[in-house]
Every structure is written in structure tokens, then in C-alpha cells.
Amino acid sequence: MHLGTLNNFLKRKEPCSSEIPSSNRAKKMDTITRSSICTPDGTQNIFKSRDLIYEAALKSLQPNNESRKMIALCGMGGIGKTTMMEQLKKEVEASNFFDKVVKVVLGENTDLVALQRATAKCINLEDIKEEAIDARADRLRKIFEGMSKQGKKTLVIMDDIWSEVDLNDVGLRPFPTGFKLLFTSRSEYVCTQMGVKTDSVFKLRVLDVAEAKALFFGIVGISMSDHDDPELHKIGEDIVNKCGGLPIALNTVAKSLIGKKNEAWKETLSSLQQNVLKDIVHKVFGMSYNNLENEDDKSIFLLSGLFPDDFDIPIEDLMRYAWGLKLFTNVYTLAEARRRTIVCVNNLIHVNLLTQSKCMGCVKMHDLVRVYALSNFTKVKQASIIYHDNMLDQWLIEDANESYDRILLKSKGINKFPFDFNYPNLSLLIVMDEYNLLKFPQDIYKKIENLEVVCYEKMGIPLLPVMFENSTKLRTLCLRSCSLIDDISFLGHLSNLETLSFVDCRIRR
Incomplete structure (x- = not known):
């Protein structure tokens, strides 16, 4: 099956499936996730690292497994929860585990009335005429009870749950005999609150390197064993590493490179090094943060x-x-x-x-x-900077003179600050000096006099006495593996200091 045809297929409504209207963003994310581990020929992979999870989930769904009535697939956005759910659904249908499989997709903003209507549609009830929510729930409950009394085995799938749903509102309390529930959610807590036992929550992790490579090269249509173009393979491996084992990122980037030449791959890698994945990242994790x-x-x-x-x-x-x-x-x-x-x-x-x-x-x-x-939120701007041997890796820093609120600077092999350190609004400064070489400019603290938290790690003499001539707001000071001057009486001038930590520090005499 061609990839475009596969995507169209995945967007279709199935006879016993229903998607609850939600935000456009949520719908787009659902579509991306559904095809997130598909290769161009339309096959879907169960990765080796997920074999045990898949087999355990499938075993739990067997009707004769009375110990587990509810199970959940959990993991971060874009990890492949919906894809595994679809694979489980396909297998239980092919194996005739159930007489009826009911699937509803909830999404980020779920409307209870819409959920009841979607559930009704899946059990061939054209519409629920009752207006009151309780009356609608009773109607659904009677239908489910009737199915149970007829001995029908039923699997109810609730995909993409963001907040707790009262099963009573969809007619599943008391839970009917012969029924099973399968949830997918980013939140393990939501699933356990809905009644899933902790040992029935299956957590999906990011792909390991080998699996990530297999997915990426499978989508772009290049054999991993074909080394006719070693340069292209090396670029591809670097691209895979930048995607962090997240299927949605691998899938999105790989699709954009199908049929492209080396120069396009190089450009993609360069863009990834500049965090071009920000759009994907915001779609995937922005919803989790906002919730x-x-x-x-x-x-x-x-x-x-x-x-x-x-x-x-x-x-x-x-x-x-x-x-x-x-x-x-x-x-x-x-x-x-x-x-x-x-x-x-x-x-x-x-x-x-x-x-x-x-x-x-x-x-x-x-x-x-x-x-x-590290995206620049309105309420706080922060930067994490790694400085290697006279080469600055400016992580998410567009302008070194911008006024950040929090900065972590990790130094590897340098002996002076990499740029004019002028941040009047800086409230937190963490400096990690891997080789104990970094020296501060004498006037640095005049430019960061609003500091409330300071942490120095593996530094020589970090100009502490000079610092406290200008710092009156400091509340937390942490020093780790630092060399200090013999006179530390300046600490007595810190009238607002509330937490002080010395770990493996040496006093020079």
C-alpha cells in the first residue's frame, strides 16, 4: 500500500469506531501518531523492545483472562500508543476474541455529550434522544447490560484520554460481565484513577538506536545493508540521533527525505542541529504541558x-x-x-x-x-549553554544579549566567559566547569545583581567576595568541588541567604 493511500485509509471512520469532535490540533496529532511507525509499503512494525509489552497486553485482552478487566497503554506524545492500540484491535478482531469492538477517540478537550453520542454510534444506536446526561448514561447502560446478558464479549477502546472520565456517564458502571476496557493516555495517573490496576498499565518507551535506524531507513526506502553511499548512511544515522528515538519525529523527518539527494539530507541535519523540530515538539509536548x-x-x-x-x-x-x-x-x-x-x-x-x-x-x-x-515562555526565559574549547553551542539562544531570567553554563575546556555576560534580570545562574579552568571577569556581578540562586560546580576561585558587594537578593548558594579563598567571612553579609551548600570544597590557606 502506498504511504499516501495508507494515510487516507487511517483517516477513515470505521463502522464501529467514532471520533469525538475536538480541536484541529488534536485531530492532526492523532493522524500523525497513527502512521508514526509505518513503512512505505504500509506495514506496521512491532519493535523488538516492545514485544513483551504487546504480548502482555494481548494476553490481558483475552476474554478468559478474568484477572484483568481494564488495561492501559501509556507514554509520552508521539511514542506510538495509538499505533499499538490499532495493532491490538486488529489482532483481537482477526482472532475473534470479541463479538463487538467499540472504539472512541476522546482527544484533549472531550465533551461528555459528544462522548455519549460517539459511544451510541458504535453500538448501532443512531442517536440518544434523551437530553439529560444521566438519562443518556442509563440508556447506554441498558444496552450494554443487554449485550452482557446475551453473552456477547465486548471490547471498549478509549483512545487518547487526557482527563478522568466517569465510566458511569458512558453506561459502564457497574462494569458489565464479558466486557474489557483498553485505554491509551499520556497520563498513567488518569488511567489508575479510572480503575486500571498499576500492573495493567503498560508504558511505552522511546525506541533504541537500532530500532530508530530501522524505522527511519525503512520509511525513506533505503536498505541499512546497502552501503553504496556510505556518506548518506552516516548523515541518516546523525539525523536519527537528533530525533531521540521518538517515532513521530523519525516518521516526520523521514517522510520529508523520501527520494531526496545527499544535499537535502545535509540540509535537514543542519536544520535539526538548529532545532527545526520545534514545531513538532510544540505540537507533541505543548498539550501535555498545558494540561x-x-x-x-x-x-x-x-x-x-x-x-x-x-x-x-x-x-x-x-x-x-x-x-x-x-x-x-x-x-x-x-x-x-x-x-x-x-x-x-x-x-x-x-x-x-x-x-x-x-x-x-x-x-x-x-x-x-x-x-x-527551553522554548522562550512568556513568564520565564531560560537558556542552557554548552561551551566547548572556544566553540559555543548556543542552545536556543538567538541573541546573546537578550535578557534571560535563568542560565546554565557548562564549560568544557575554556578559561574565560564566552560572551559579554550582561543579564540584569538574571535570577538563577548555574555554572559547571568540567576542567576547573573557568575564570570570571572582574565586573561580572555588576551586570547580574538581581541573582537569587547561584550554583557553582568544579570552579577555581569564583570571585565570591566580589559578588557579595553587589548581591543583596541571594537566597540560595550551592558550591560543589570548588576552591575557595581562606576568608569566607563575606558569607555573613548575605542577609537574605536561606540555603547554603558546600560539597567537596577546598579552603585555600
Whole structure:
């Protein structure tokens, strides 16, 4: 099947499927995700890393598996939840697991009346004439109960759930005998609130490198074993690496390169290095961010984006920085701030904006999620800069003189600041000096006198006494593996300092 034909096929309404009207953005995202791991010939791949998840989900859907009535596929946007759901749906239909498969697509902004109508349409009920929501729910419940009494086995699929849906409102409370429920959602929390047991939530992760390459080269139609053009293969591998194993990014970029020559591939790689994926990133992760109900969760999310790629982000650091910046509402002690930070981190993990780290007490952020977090939000502008041996990698910095609120600078092999450091609105500064070489200009603190949080890591003598001649707002100071002068009495002048951390620091005498 040609790719264009496949896309048209995927957009069609199926006889027992119904899509609830939602925003145009949500509809576009659904279409992209459905074809996100399809090759040009129309085949859909179950990747090896997802074999166990697929098999476990399929086993759970078997009607004779009485221990699991509800299951959920969860993961970040564009990860392939809907694609796997469609594959499961196809297999249970081919295997005659159920007499009826009902599928409704909810989307970001779900209207309850529209959901009831969509459900009714899937069970061959032309329309629900009842006006009251409770009456509509009773009508659906009676139909489902009738199907159950007739011994009909039924699978109900709710795709793309963003917020909790009361199953009573769609006639599924009490849950009918012989029924199964399959959800897809970005939020594990939403699914468990709707009754899915934690061991029935299947989390989809990003593709590993080999699978990402297979997907990319499969879509562009080039064999990975054909090395007639090694340069093209090398460019393709670099493109794959920039997509971070996210199927929607791989799919979108690969489609744009079908039939293109080397120069077009080089141009694409150059664009990716300048974060041309921003449009995709905003579509995928903007909805997840905007659906965070708690402002504290949003604050911790943005703060997490400041850390470098593939970084193990210490939760304790997030707490200290958030405290110093006064990000939390109704938090008055460090103990409360620590608890709040842990709650926020867990909330972000549940909606797949953060992931677990192998390092104890830390979390991680996917590279493309980080691209979104570093986008210049209206309420806070922040930049994460990596400086390598006289070569500046300006991550999302269009203008080095722009007034940022937060900056993380990671130095690798330089001994002076890379540009005129003039940020009068800067409230947070994190400097990581990998080789303990970086020296500050003498007048640096006159240009950043509104600092509230400072963290220096592996620095020589970071001009601390000079700093405090101008800094009166500092609330948090963290020093790690730094060499300090012998006189640290200047700390007594910090009237607003509330948290001070010395880790592996040396006092020079």
C-alpha cells in the first residue's frame, strides 16, 4: 500500500469506531501518531523492545483472562500508543476474541455529550434522544447490560484520554460481565484513577538506536545493508540521533527525505542541529504541558529543562533552586518544599514529561522534551549553554544579549566567559566547569545583581567576595568541588541567604 493511500485509509471512520469532535490540533496529532511507525509499503512494525509489552497486553485482552478487566497503554506524545492500540484491535478482531469492538477517540478537550453520542454510534444506536446526561448514561447502560446478558464479549477502546472520565456517564458502571476496557493516555495517573490496576498499565518507551535506524531507513526506502553511499548512511544515522528515538519525529523527518539527494539530507541535519523540530515538539509536548493543572508542576518542569542533555537531574537541586526562586505556593519550610518537589516530580513522571533515572534521587528529561522546556515562555526565559574549547553551542539562544531570567553554563575546556555576560534580570545562574579552568571577569556581578540562586560546580576561585558587594537578593548558594579563598567571612553579609551548600570544597590557606 502506498504511504499516501495508507494515510487516507487511517483517516477513515470505521463502522464501529467514532471520533469525538475536538480541536484541529488534536485531530492532526492523532493522524500523525497513527502512521508514526509505518513503512512505505504500509506495514506496521512491532519493535523488538516492545514485544513483551504487546504480548502482555494481548494476553490481558483475552476474554478468559478474568484477572484483568481494564488495561492501559501509556507514554509520552508521539511514542506510538495509538499505533499499538490499532495493532491490538486488529489482532483481537482477526482472532475473534470479541463479538463487538467499540472504539472512541476522546482527544484533549472531550465533551461528555459528544462522548455519549460517539459511544451510541458504535453500538448501532443512531442517536440518544434523551437530553439529560444521566438519562443518556442509563440508556447506554441498558444496552450494554443487554449485550452482557446475551453473552456477547465486548471490547471498549478509549483512545487518547487526557482527563478522568466517569465510566458511569458512558453506561459502564457497574462494569458489565464479558466486557474489557483498553485505554491509551499520556497520563498513567488518569488511567489508575479510572480503575486500571498499576500492573495493567503498560508504558511505552522511546525506541533504541537500532530500532530508530530501522524505522527511519525503512520509511525513506533505503536498505541499512546497502552501503553504496556510505556518506548518506552516516548523515541518516546523525539525523536519527537528533530525533531521540521518538517515532513521530523519525516518521516526520523521514517522510520529508523520501527520494531526496545527499544535499537535502545535509540540509535537514543542519536544520535539526538548529532545532527545526520545534514545531513538532510544540505540537507533541505543548498539550501535555498545558494540561498540567498545578502551577508548581509547571515550574518544576521548566526548571528541569535547564539541565544539559541526558543529565541525571538531582531532585534535591530542583528543590533548592525552586525554594530560592520562590516558585512554590503556600510552602513555608524546606521540609514542605522537599515534599512538594517530590510530588511535582512524580506528577511529571506520570504524564511522561520526566522519566526515572538509574541514579538514586535523580530524574531525567528526554532531549525533545527539553527542547520544548527551553522554548522562550512568556513568564520565564531560560537558556542552557554548552561551551566547548572556544566553540559555543548556543542552545536556543538567538541573541546573546537578550535578557534571560535563568542560565546554565557548562564549560568544557575554556578559561574565560564566552560572551559579554550582561543579564540584569538574571535570577538563577548555574555554572559547571568540567576542567576547573573557568575564570570570571572582574565586573561580572555588576551586570547580574538581581541573582537569587547561584550554583557553582568544579570552579577555581569564583570571585565570591566580589559578588557579595553587589548581591543583596541571594537566597540560595550551592558550591560543589570548588576552591575557595581562606576568608569566607563575606558569607555573613548575605542577609537574605536561606540555603547554603558546600560539597567537596577546598579552603585555600
